[in-house]
Amino acid sequence: MVRRILDWLDHRTGLETAVKEFMLEEIPASSGWPQVFGSMAMFFFLLQAVTGLLLSFNYAPTPGEAYKSLRYIMAEVTGGRIIRGLHHWGASMMIVVVALHMAQVAIWGAYKKPREATWMAGVALLLITLGFGLTGYLLPWDNRAYWGTVVATQIAAKSPGIGDYLTRLLASADGIGVVTFARFYAMHVMLLPAAMAGTILLHVVLVRRHGVTPAPGDTAPKKKFYPGQVFQDTVAIFVGFCILMTLAITVQAPLEKLADPTDISYIPRPEWYFLWLFQMLKLFEGPMEVVGTHIIPGLAVGLLILLPFIDRKKVARLSDRKMAMAVLLLVATGLGGLTTAAIRSTPPSASGMSAELDGAAWQSLEPSELAGLSHFRKQNCMTCHAVGSQGGKLGPDLLQMPRKRSIGELVEFFRNPQQSRPGTNMPPVALASRQLNDLAAFVLKLDAASAEALLETPKVVAEGAVVYQDNRCNMCHVLNGAGKKLGPSLNGVGRKRTRAWLLEHFVNPQKLSPGSTMPPYRLPDRDLASLTDYLMALE
Amino acid sequence: MISSSDTSGLPSRRRFYLAGIYGLWALMGAALAAPAALYLLIPPRRSRKEEWMEVGDIGALAVGQPEEMSFQRVRKDGWKLIAEKTTAWVLRRSESELVAYTPMCTHLGCAYHWDEKNGNFLCPCHMSAFSSDGKVLSGPAPRALDRYLVKIEGTKLFVGGVKPGEQVS
Known part of the structure; x- marks a missing residue:
């Protein structure tokens, strides 16, 4: 039955015949493990396409929204971390595999006549791969993406002769904006994939036309691509896939704070495969800069493309290719050395500054509850009361209290414990009604699941919430769903603004937000500092 | 192969x-x-729990007379928390009993209205009709009107999650 369907299909489309022809291609008897990298590169490209497509199902390609949707993918969407991990680390994987592929071809001298065009198409594929890395770098729209791309567009702007036009093409004349973002996105998901697919097709057709390069002196009868070589390719792909999967699961792809164009303390770093370029720039200063930014990279690409015309000797044994080997070794050492130097000079703060995704327990509290925590501490409630395993033994464990009490009842109790529960040892809590309300709100929030994490809330954050409550910020602002909506919501304000901006804004709101109806707040320095810390730390 | x-x-x-x-x-x-x-x-992990939403005052609501009440609903839309206006058809069936229907026909989601003349809910899209207790009277609707869980505090009505209506057998 299956046979009949396949025959019918083959008769109409020639599909099976074509697949057979492709798989049963004759290859030299000498080919084997060194020839696996081309198939690997193809596999990792397709994997990037699949994971990229999956990401795009949950991703909003505009600045700001891009960051939020990516956070959503990583923190809320099931499996989102793995999919982003595969895409992020897969990009690095591609660079490694493409480099290995090119090194193999170079060492074997497989670019020589008549395979010059195959090699040149391959160099184009390398450049497209790097283009993917460069354009994809901006898409998370975090600080790393923003500042890294600022540097890249500035370098493009300095291109001799065409800098101005490149700036217009990238819409980066006034810095990185929404239009720049749209262009990078369009390049990443439309232009480059189309260019890649077309060039891969050309590359593979040429490989098939000229056949795999045999080792010198290989006169043995040819063998078939399938199943021997296909098996070796599969094993190599599998090994690469396992490495990538492990990376995606164990090493979280970085997502730093939201892009902050005012954050002048940020030190941008490019992706590791551009680090050698980054380091080389340091060697050239002033008018010589263009040597590092354009002339040397341009020469490198030019030499790479023209390699088959520079090294025109006939294909020879590896042992007779000493000159070629020496050049290759020199290039590898240079790249490796520059990259190492760049990594060494990276300040520790510039890397590994991932934003905390899971959020501390206090992040979900309303300001009143958080202020209540501060009162809870200042009143030393835990001298008498236990909270689970912590605290005193005189009073009842607060986690064992009846759940169904209202804030009102609790406030009554705090004010005059003896009246509500005759015979209790609890002293009245000496706080104003509003503060008692907050304290009650916090006590009701305590449960076995979160109590321990809540009690670890940084002091400054809880105190900031007290300042927030004392100044009735909730009369105009919403925070974690509580408060009125006259002013903007304060959740995530720390991602949009800098600390300096907030501090200045309290003193003179209209200067920074013209038309704002917010009154100025002249708070004591200490209060101002804790309130700002609290707001900056909020997700 | x-x-x-x-x-x-x-x-x-x-x-x-x-x-x-x-x-x-x-x-x-x-x-x-x-x-x-x-x-x-x-479905994505939700950090937000379902909450009771205040619909409004029902002190003036007459028995047997459905009224469409609008209220603000805060809900998670992907990575955003949005506040949107939505409505409920609220009907006081007796002094002690009150129902709130979601405003969408159970057939294909059109907005239905109260047909004063016939004393039933009527969907203009495909003429599904529902009795005041939500049951399907005629038309293609596959189940009775969906209801909100309701809670009354004083004269204030709160609605919570949605309970799907009974399938037409």
């Missing part, structure tokens, strides 16, 4: 190759398909 007169090695080696090729590709396919399926099909 591909049979050939290939002479690369002994039959046992060929079998090993084939097992390796199909086995490893199947393994990789599964390792990719599993997270992809979870990613696309499992």
Whole structure:
């Protein structure tokens, strides 16, 4: 039955015949493990396409929204971390595999006549791969993406002769904006994939036309691509896939704070495969800069493309290719050395500054509850009361209290414990009604699941919430769903603004937000500092 | 799938190759398909719990007379928390009993209205009619009107999650 369907299909489309022809291609008897990298590169490209497509199902390609949707993918969407991990680390994987592929071809001298065009198409594929890395770098729209791309567009702007036009093409004349973002996105998901697919097709057709390069002196009868070589390719792909999967699961792809164009303390770093370029720039200063930014990279690409015309000797044994080997070794050492130097000079703060995704327990509290925590501490409630395993033994464990009490009842109790529960040892809590309300709100929030994490809330954050409550910020602002909506919501304000901006804004709101109806707040320095810390730390 | 007169090695080696090729590709396919399926099909984790939403004052609501009340609903839309206006058809069936229906026809989601003349709910899209207790009277609707869970504090009405209406047998 299956046979009949396949025959019918083959008769109409020639599909099976074509697949057979492709798989049963004759290859030299000498080919084997060194020839696996081309198939690997193809596999990792397709994997990037699949994971990229999956990401795009949950991703909003505009600045700001891009960051939020990516956070959503990583923190809320099931499996989102793995999919982003595969895409992020897969990009690095591609660079490694493409480099290995090119090194193999170079060492074997497989670019020589008549395979010059195959090699040149391959160099184009390398450049497209790097283009993917460069354009994809901006898409998370975090600080790393923003500042890294600022540097890249500035370098493009300095291109001799065409800098101005490149700036217009990238819409980066006034810095990185929404239009720049749209262009990078369009390049990443439309232009480059189309260019890649077309060039891969050309590359593979040429490989098939000229056949795999045999080792010198290989006169043995040819063998078939399938199943021997296909098996070796599969094993190599599998090994690469396992490495990538492990990376995606164990090493979280970085997502730093939201892009902050005012954050002048940020030190941008490019992706590791551009680090050698980054380091080389340091060697050239002033008018010589263009040597590092354009002339040397341009020469490198030019030499790479023209390699088959520079090294025109006939294909020879590896042992007779000493000159070629020496050049290759020199290039590898240079790249490796520059990259190492760049990594060494990276300040520790510039890397590994991932934003905390899971959020501390206090992040979900309303300001009143958080202020209540501060009162809870200042009143030393835990001298008498236990909270689970912590605290005193005189009073009842607060986690064992009846759940169904209202804030009102609790406030009554705090004010005059003896009246509500005759015979209790609890002293009245000496706080104003509003503060008692907050304290009650916090006590009701305590449960076995979160109590321990809540009690670890940084002091400054809880105190900031007290300042927030004392100044009735909730009369105009919403925070974690509580408060009125006259002013903007304060959740995530720390991602949009800098600390300096907030501090200045309290003193003179209209200067920074013209038309704002917010009154100025002249708070004591200490209060101002804790309130700002609290707001900056909020997700 | 591909049979050939290939002479690369002994039959046992060929079998090993084939097992390796199909086995490893199947393994990789599964390792990719599993997270992809979870990613696309499992609803995202929600940090927000369902909350009671205040609909309004029902002190003036007459028995037997449905009224469409509008209220603000805060809900998670992907990565955003949005506040949107929505409505409920609220009907006081007796002094002590009150129902609130979601405002969408259970057929294809059109907004229905109260047909004063016939004393029933009527959907203008495909003429589904519902009695005041939500049951399907006629038309293509597959189930009775969906209801909100309701809670009354004083004269204030709060609604919570949605309980789907009974299927038409």
